[in-house]
Amino acid sequence: MIIQICVGSSCHLKGSEQIVKLMQDAIAEHDLDAEITLAGSFCTGQCNRVGVTITVDDDIFTGITPETFSEFFRTNILSRI
Amino acid sequence: MRKFDTKVQHLKYKVLREVARQAWNDTLYDNLYEIPKMIVPGKIPTMRCCVYKERAILEERVKIAMGGDKSNPNIIEVIDIACDECPAAGYDVTDSCRGCLAHRCEDACKKDAITFDHNYVAHIDKTKCVECGMCAKVCPYSAITNRKRPCQNACKVKAISINEDNAAKIDDEKCIQCGACVYQCPFGAISDKSYILDVVKMLKSEDNGKEYKTYAIVAPSISSQFKYAKLGQVITGLKALGFHTVIEVALGADMVAQKESAELAEKGFLTSSCCPAFVKYVKQAFPDMAKHISHNLSPMAMLAKYIKDTDTKAKVVFIGPCTAKKAELQLDTVKPYVDSVLTFEELQALFDSKDLEIETMEEGVLDNASYFGRIFARSGGLTDAVAQGIKEQNLDIEFKPCICDGIEECKIALIKKSKDMLDANFIEGMACVGGCIGGAGCLTHGPKTKSDVDKYGEEAMEKSILDAISMLK
Numbered sequence: 250m251i252i253q254i255c256v257g258s259s260c261h262l263k264g265s266e267q268i269v270k271l272m273q274d275a276i277a278e279h280d281l282d283a284e285i286t287l288a289g290s291f292c293t294g295q296c297n298r299v300g301v302t303i304t305v306d307d308d309i310f311t312g313i314t315p316e317t318f319s320e321f322f323r324t325n326i327l328s329r330i
Numbered sequence: 331m332r333k334f335d336t337k338v339q340h341l342k343y344k345v346l347r348e349v350a351r352q353a354w355n356d357t358l359y360d361n362l363y364e365i366p367k368m369i370v371p372g373k374i375p376t377m378r379c380c381v382y383k384e385r386a387i388l389e390e391r392v393k394i395a396m397g398g399d400k401s402n403p404n405i406i407e408v409i410d411i412a413c414d415e416c417p418a419a420g421y422d423v424t425d426s427c428r429g430c431l432a433h434r435c436e437d438a439c440k441k442d443a444i445t446f447d448h449n450y451v452a453h454i455d456k457t458k459c460v461e462c463g464m465c466a467k468v469c470p471y472s473a474i475t476n477r478k479r480p481c482q483n484a485c486k487v488k489a490i491s492i493n494e495d496n497a498a499k500i501d502d503e504k505c506i507q508c509g510a511c512v513y514q515c516p517f518g519a520i521s522d523k524s525y526i527l528d529v530v531k532m533l534k535s536e537d538n539g540k541e542y543k544t545y546a547i548v549a550p551s552i553s554s555q556f557k558y559a560k561l562g563q564v565i566t567g568l569k570a571l572g573f574h575t576v577i578e579v580a581l582g583a584d585m586v587a588q589k590e591s592a593e594l595a596e597k598g599f600l601t602s603s604c605c606p607a608f609v610k611y612v613k614q615a616f617p618d619m620a621k622h623i624s625h626n627l628s629p630m631a632m633l634a635k636y637i638k639d640t641d642t643k644a645k646v647v648f649i650g651p652c653t654a655k656k657a658e659l660q661l662d663t664v665k666p667y668v669d670s671v672l673t674f675e676e677l678q679a680l681f682d683s684k685d686l687e688i689e690t691m692e693e694g695v696l697d698n699a700s701y702f703g704r705i706f707a708r709s710g711g712l713t714d715a716v717a718q719g720i721k722e723q724n725l726d727i728e729f730k731p732c733i734c735d736g737i738e739e740c741k742i743a744l745i746k747k748s749k750d751m752l753d754a755n756f757i758e759g760m761a762c763v764g765g766c767i768g769g770a771g772c773l774t775h776g777p778k779t780k781s782d783v784d785k786y787g788e789e790a791m792e793k794s795i796l797d798a799i800s801m802l803k
Contacts, residue, residue: 258695259695
């Protein structure tokens with residue numbers, strides 16, 4: 250599974266760095282290093298008022314914040330593994 | 331006229347704008363021969379002897395705006411009919427010479443080239459004169475002037491000579507494409523070829539991002555440009571042109587600083603590789619030193635490579651102050667990553683070809699890089715970034731940089747190094763005086779450009795290089 254976190258200007262200013270950190274920790278916690286390739290991406294053209302855009306394989310999810318991250322990870326990542 | 335330093339730039343801009351406008355409308359080939367007339371209407375000449383010559387020269391400018399002579403790989407070209415064939419006499423004594431007693435000029439001349447007539451007036455023996463300029467400097471009446479051609483004066487690598495027709499001629503081997511002659515020729519007789527049509531075509535054919543996405547990557551020196559608008563408005567303007575997104579090349583600079591500091595620690599001596607004009611100069615004038623050039627890609631190519639790794643269908647257009655980047659684009663190591671290059675002059679023409687008033691637009695955001703990536707735009711910035719890279723990575727090396735501001739200083743450092751007399755282990759080579767902010771493709775050059783760059787650097791959210799690139803793994 251390829252997960253791309255947007256590091257374009259807009260997402261960046263809304264905290265993509267923090268999301269990257271959370272993602273790395275979550276991957277380590279569930280020992281998913283072998284299953285998941287984590288990468289950056291630039292703007293997917295979905296700039297939002299809140300949160301960061303994450304692309305999982307071909308699906309785009311927007312508005313992820315540190316508060317909604319664990320829910321996102323559970324429903325959209327763990328469920329697909 | 332607020333947009334440019336000179337009327338020559340303004341004229342070049344009008345041609346580019348018109349060519350681009352016709353291209354957007356798919357009418358370029360219908361109206362090709364009308365463009366000179368659109369720019370110089372009527373019968374009264376405003377620049378040259380007659381409107382016919384003005385238009386003939388404009389035809390040549392249109393050709394260059396459309397990519398120029400394809401058989402000539404040099405991206406810098408002379409428009410021979412535009413060359414005014416300036417007198418090329420070098421140093422001359424003028425009527426202001428008073429035939430004084432002191433004769434400082436005579437003492438200053440190390441070549442015994444100065445003699446005096448029966449009125450004690452100075453004369454310069456051209457066979458002995460080496461054009462060092464010392465006599466002109468010491469004359470209290472400023473009676474000695476340099477009548478060397480502006481293009482030859484500007485060309486510090488001595489690539490310009492005079493051909494049999496008395497027009498300027500470029501030695502393509504020696505030329506480093508820095509663009510100094512383009513900016514300095516008062517008649518606009520030397521120009522950099524434009525890829526503006528390639529970019530219009532790219533933006534027109536992407537079908538709103540369905541076919542592919544076009545990324546604009548902007549050089550950090552943009553912070554000193556388009557001062558009639560805010561940087562955020564320039565970003566919005568770029569998107570209005572059809573670019574999918576805008577990314578700072580300063581992020582590529584952060585990547586370079588990180589790798590270059592590690593490479594320096596490993597090799598012990600290094601020259602920078604960011605400035606394509608400097609790199610070409612080392613290769614052609616000091617081939618033995620070429621092995622010391624950093625093996626890293628330039629920030630432009632580094633970032634473009636990263637983009638293409640994440641989006642394989644991406645098209646990448648570099649926008650910056652630099653004419654030499656257009657030559658870098660032709661290198662086999664860069665070609666796969668960068669699709670085209672525009673200068674800030676050309677971007678202004680592109681905005682206006684679509685009648686975009688960027689100063690009225692909303693402000694977009696641009697934030698990808700650190701303070702250190704952003705200050706690459708000015709002389710000394712790269713060195714500060716490498717010093718920071720050494721610190722952040724705890725590298726075991728004593729950093730002794732030699733900052734070369736302009737190709738003349740580069741030359742001195744390279745000569746010293748080749749004679750083993752340089753007390754430094756890193757050469758920062760920038761061909762333009764002041765660094766990239768002195769580039770020939772800038773709209774304006776001014777005393778405040780350096781502080782503009784520093785201010786923009788300080789606004790970066792990331793304070794360290796590692797912060798900026800940590801997310802890119």
